[in-house]
Amino acid sequence: MKRALRNGVGLIAGFFTGCFLPSSDRSVQDQDVGRAAADGVSIRVDDGLASVREVSDGALRFWAAAPILNIHASFAAGAVDTWTVTIDNCLPDATLTATAPNGRALPVTPLSGDFPTERRFRIERDREPDLDLSLRPPDADDTGTFRFALLSDIQEALDRVQDIYARMNQDPSIRFVLSAGDLTERGAPEEFERFQLELRSLRVPYYATLGNHDIASGDGLYQRYFGRGSARFVYRGVQFTLLDSASASIDPAVHDELSGWLTQGRDRVHVVAMHIPPLDPVGERNASFGSRNEAEALIGRFVQGKVDLTLYGHIHAYYAFANGGIPAFVSGGGGAHPEQLAGIGRHYLTVDIGEGGVGVTGVVRVDEPE
C-alpha cells in the first residue's frame, strides 16, 4: 500500500514536472557540463564554458563555448607529465597558459591545428598535481568596439551552409559567431557531427545555445557536444548571456541563475540571446513562450537589469523590434524552411558592440547574387 502510494506520488510529480518544467532535466544536465574525470585526471571548467570531449592518458580535448576559458586539472600520482590539450571552436589567436597553484608558470608549446578554430598545445606539467589552464585571446581586455555575427536556424540546410560561412570569412572584423539555436533539424548525433564538420571552414568560433529542434532526439545530447544551454561569458567588457528557451519557457533553476547574471551585467553592455523569443512580434502566431505571463515577467527583468540587446532565433525571417524598449532582433536565416512573403531568405546579422554600447547592426543577405 505504501509502495503504491509512493509510486503514485512519484507518477504525479513526474507528470507535473514534465508538463510544467519541461526543461528541468536540461538545467540539471547543464551543471555537469565542463566536469569530467578519467585515467587519474579530474577536469573542471569554470562556469561550464566548455564541453569536455576527451580525458585520456596524455590528452585532453574541449569544445569552447566562450572566448575565454579557465580550466582546472588535477592529476593523480603516476599520471604522465606531457599533455596535449586540444581546444575546438577556439579564437584562432587565443593562447593557453598553464600555472601551478603556487603561481609558477609552466611551459606551453603551441602546436599546429587542422583548421582555423582548432588550437592544440603541449604542456609539460613537471609533476605538478594541479594545473590552472587559461585560454585567452590577445584582445580579451580591449574595450574598443568589435563585431560579432548572429546566425541561427541552420537545421536542414547543413549541406548548404558553406556559402554563409564563406561570406562571413570575407569579413575579417567578425570575431565570432553567436547562435540563438537550432543548429540541426532533429538533434541527432550524425547531425551534430555534420555540423562540426561543416564548421571547420569557418575561420572564427561559433558560440551557441540550443533550439527546439536540437532537443528533438532527447535531452543531454546537445550539452555533450557543445556545452551548456544556459551560460554567461564576458568578452572585451561586454557580457553575453545565453538562455535555454528551447521548450518555450525558461526553467526556474535558470531563472535563479539569471538573477546573478543580470546583477553582474547591470554595469556592463549586456547582450541576451535565446532561441524561442518571449514574445513573437506577430502576436497571432505565438512562435514564442507558451506563457505570456512568463514572457512579460522575463522582459520586465531584462528592463530592470538594464539589458542592452536581445537576440532571438526560431522564426525563419528577420524582425527588428523592441522588448520593453530594449532593442530586439529575430534572425533565423541559417537556411531552415523560410517564412514566405517576408522579403528575405538566408542571412545573418552583424552587430558592432563595445563598452560604449551597441553600435550598428547590419543584415548580410546570402540569398541574393553578389
Added chain:
Amino acid sequence: MIGWAIPGLARVLQRLPPIVLVAALACAPLARSARAEDPPPPPPTPSPIATSAARRALNVGAAIVPGLALHGAGHAAAGQWGTARSLFGIELAGLGVGAAGALTFWYSGASPKLVGPATALTLLGGSALVASWLADLYGVIASEGGTGAPERDLPWVEAGLGYRYVYDPRFLYRNLAGASLDLRFRPVHLAASAWTALDAENQRLRATLAYRLAGPRPARAGIAPADDGSFLDLSVGLTHHAYHNEQFARTLGEGFALGRLDLGRIGPTLVGSFAELGLGWALGSAGYARGQSEGLTLLLMRFAFGLYVGAPGRPRGEIALVYDHRHEDYVAGLLMSGVVSGVLGHFGLEGAVYFNDLWGVAAEVQAGSAALVGLSLRYRVPSGKVK
C-alpha cells in the same frame, strides 16, 4: 485606458478575419430564437438505440475501434446510420479544414500575412474532429433522452464567489479569491470578474459586453423560450492583469464571436450534448515599471464539448471539456518540446450545477504551462420570477 480602448476596439473589428465572421454568422440560422407565435418545441425523440449492456458495450467499442479513425462508427454499429453519416461528414470536414490550415501554416513558413487564418482553420478543423468523435462516444453511452436538458430561460443576474489554486513554478501566487457578476437584459449580457491572489500581489480584472443574436435569453412575457441551448453571441471585452511582484501589467481589448450548437439537432441520440466554437482577436499592451510599453496581439479561440446534466425540477447544469487558445490567463499555453513549442493554448474541464432556482456551484480544472483548480459558489435571480 478607456481613451485607448475605443479606437482599439475599432481596430479589433477591422482585424477579425473574414472567415471568422462568416463562420460565426453561418451558425445564426441554427440558433433561431423562438417567437410568441411559434408553437412550443416538440419533446425530444427518445433514442432508439438498444439499451442492453452487451449491445451498448459493442457500440462503445466500435466508437473506439474503428471509431477513432472513422467517427460515427459507434452509431453505425447501433444502426443509427443518419447520425453516423453526419458525424463522419463532420470528421471529413474537420480533416479538410484542419489540413488546409496546417498546410498553409507550414508552406507559408508561418508567414504573418497568413498565420491568423491558417491557425484559425487548423484549430477549427481540430475542433470538428474532436467534437465528432466525442459526440459518437456520447451518443452510444448516454441513456435514452440524454444526460440532461439545457436552461432555455436564463437568469437576470448571476453572481459568484470563488477560490482558485494555481500551480505555476515561475510565480509567487498559489491561492486566489474571486468574484463574478453577470447581468442579462434581453439580448445584452454584461459580465465582470475580479481575481486577486491571497499570497502575492496579483490581480486580474475582466469585463465583457455581449449581444446574443440567437439563443436562450431571460424570460419575457409573451415570448417563448429558445428551442434549446444553442446560441450565437458577439462580444467585446477588456482585461487588465497586474503583476505587482514582477512589476508589469497587461491590458487587452478583444472582440469575440462564440456559438454553441446543441448536438440533438444533428441526431436524436446526441440530445443532451453540445459543442461550442469561438474565434476572436485581442489587442493591447504590456507596461513595465521601468521600461517602455509594448503592443500585444492575440488570436483568441475556444472550443468546448459538453453535456447538460439534470432536468427541470432537479439539480441541473452542464459540464464541458474545453480548449482555450489564450496564452495570457493564469494557466497560459501548453509547454511542449518540439516544433509546436509555445503555439498551443490550454485544456480544461469546467462545470456548473444549480441545486435549485437560486443556488449552485461551479468547478474548473485547467492545465497549460500552469495548473489550476477552482471552486465557486453561485447565486442567481431567475428571470421567470420577475413579472
